[in-house]
Amino acid sequence: MINQLLFTIAALQARAIAQSCPSLTATYPTPSVAAGYEARLIAQGLQKPRGIIFDNKNNLLVVERNVGITSFQVDSSGSCVSLKNKKTVVGDGTLNHGIELTDDGKTLYASSLESVLKYAYDSNSQTINGQGEVIINELTTQGTVTRTLLLARKAGNKLLVSRGGDENIDLSSVDVNGGEAQIRIFDPTKGKIAYTAGTTLGWGLRNAVGVAENPHDGGIWSAENNADNIERDGFNIHENNPAEELNYHGKLSDANNPLLNKNYGYPLCYGVWNATDIPSAGRLQVGQQFAITNENSTNQDAFCNTDRQAPRLVFQPHTSPLDMKFDGKGENLYLSLHGSWNKQDPVGYSVSVIEFGADGQPLEASTSTNALTPILSNSNTTGCPGFCFRPAGLAWDRNGRLYMTSDNTGEIYVITKSGGKALDESRPAESAASTSSSYSAVGLFVGVVASAFAYFL
Structure with a gap:
């Protein structure tokens, strides 16, 4: 009798929890x-959701192409998250990617x-x-067409525009x-100015869509989407070269930043991913740069590696990094x-x-091909790009959960550690007051069932 009751209680409890945490189903x-x-x-x-950000009330703001900026309220407990009360914040269909917000929640930027x-x-x-x-x-x-925006907090909220x-x-x-092909620095409190009037942080960056500030030390990083259909000495080498690049730009707060206004190679120089596929590669290795000029390209490799700033890390060609976010400790x-x-x-x-590491730099060497560790992936990429999600924007909520937009499928995912624990543990844990009433109902249900069980004992 008791065993049967236990089985029934477990089944009802599992059903209640599942019903309290609705899950959407993907078509892929x-x-x-x-x-x-x-x-x-x-x-x-x-x-086509792209850039996303949370305001100081934990509302999620989303750039939707051909729509503008929309907002959602977050209803959550652990990894059990739902979005509700969608509304249009900015009805401007020309906004297509970049979004930023001051910490006080009073000034919104978009591109x-x-x-x-x-x-x-x-x-x-x-x-x-x-x-x-x-x-x-x-x-x-x-x-x-993207114009990534970043407020550099460690540098007095200077606005970076890629x-x-x-x-x-x-x-x-x-x-x-x-x-x-640049990132420039602006004072966002000033009036309208042309892009070329900004201070050049870095140039020779084909399309640095991802831009981030390390909260540990204020270091600025960019993730560069490199060129397609590259040739060298008349041979097409685009399948395995050039690499996508993670570039370091120093600290904006450093008045003597040695990386300010550095050139990172493009359009003359590109990162090596697979040297064996590069004609006349010589001693080129992963993480160095090679030239693509048709005449004496091997002679120009020396120029690329002495007169241009090398990437700090390289990634497999065509992976297309679009956004990047540090956790609160910069780890x-x-x-x-x-x-x-x-x-x-x-x-x-x-x-x-x-x-x-503690020095504000990646643990992997610049020659590494294993710097990236996937945590959320498409299980079958043979159907990509048409039949899979394509990650675009990333954002942290105040409870350390990471949100991701998929532009081609019009979706948003939330990522946590197992059991709904914060992915970024440096952020404050969710308070009891912010827990959805629907999940509190689960607790009430469990309490009632427990009482019934005690009665039978």
């Missing part, structure tokens, strides 16, 4: 999650192909006051004054890898992590 194969992690699909039906705009924002109502103010313009290019090249191999970017850097579009065997399509 179930993603792979690394041991020690959990991932849950929590939103569908968005219009379009042409401009960076500033809005007066109210996090209590998730609304803006008036129209957006253009603070940076003259950003249009014919090729890359702009890609005008085409796959943009030869005009050899001139720093043109403004293509781990999480990257969204959007995935390949013109590689025979699809690669990327994951959220991965890089370990950092």
Whole structure:
């Protein structure tokens, strides 16, 4: 009798918990999650969601292409998260990727192909006051369209704006004054200025979509999407070269930053991933740079490795890193890898992590090909890019959970450690007051069942 009752109680409790934590179902194969992690699909039906950020009230703001900026309230307990009360914050369909927000929740920044705009924002109502103010313009290019934004907190909230090249191999970017393929620094409190009026942090960056500040020491990092269909000495080498790059730009707070205004190679020099596929590679190795000029390319390799700033790490070609976020201690850097579009065997399509040391640098050497550890991946990449998720934006909520947008599927995932524990343990744990009433109902149910069980004993 008691065994049967125990079985019934367990079944009812499991059913109650499952019903209290609804889970959406993807139309593609179930993603792979690394041991020690959990991932849950929590939103569908968005219009190409890209950049995301949480405000100081823990509302999630999302850039949806052709829509603008929308917001969600988060209803959660551990990894059991749902989004509710969606509303439009900024109805501007030209906004397409970048988003930033001051810590006090009062100033919102967003980017379009042409401009960076500033809005007066109210996090209590998730609304803006008036129209957006253009603070940076003259950003249009014919090729890359993203304009990543980053407020560098360790440098007094300087605004970094990343702009890609005008085409796959943009030869005009050899001139720093043109403004293509660069990251520039701005004072966001000033009025409207042209992009080329900003201070150059780094150039020779084909498309540095991912930009992040290490909270440990204020170091600035960028993740560069490298060129496609590269040739060297008349041979197509694009399958395994050039590498995607993680570049270090020093600390903005350092008045003598030796990396300020450094050139990182593009469009003349590119990172090595597989030297055996590069004609006349000589002694080139992983993490160094090679030239692609048709004449005497091997002679130009020396120029690339002495006159250009080398990447700190390299990643497999075509993985396409789009966003990256450090945890609160700067010990781990999480990257969204959007995935390949013109590689025979699809690669990327994951959220991965890089370990950092106390010196603010990656633990892996610059010659490593194993710096990335996937934590959320597509289980069957043969269907990519059409039949899988493609990671785009990343954001932390105040409880240490990591959120990821998938632009091609219009979805949002949340990632935690097993058991719903914070992925970033340096952030405050979820308070009892923030726990959803629906999950409290589970506790009530369990209590009632326990009482019944005690009665029968």
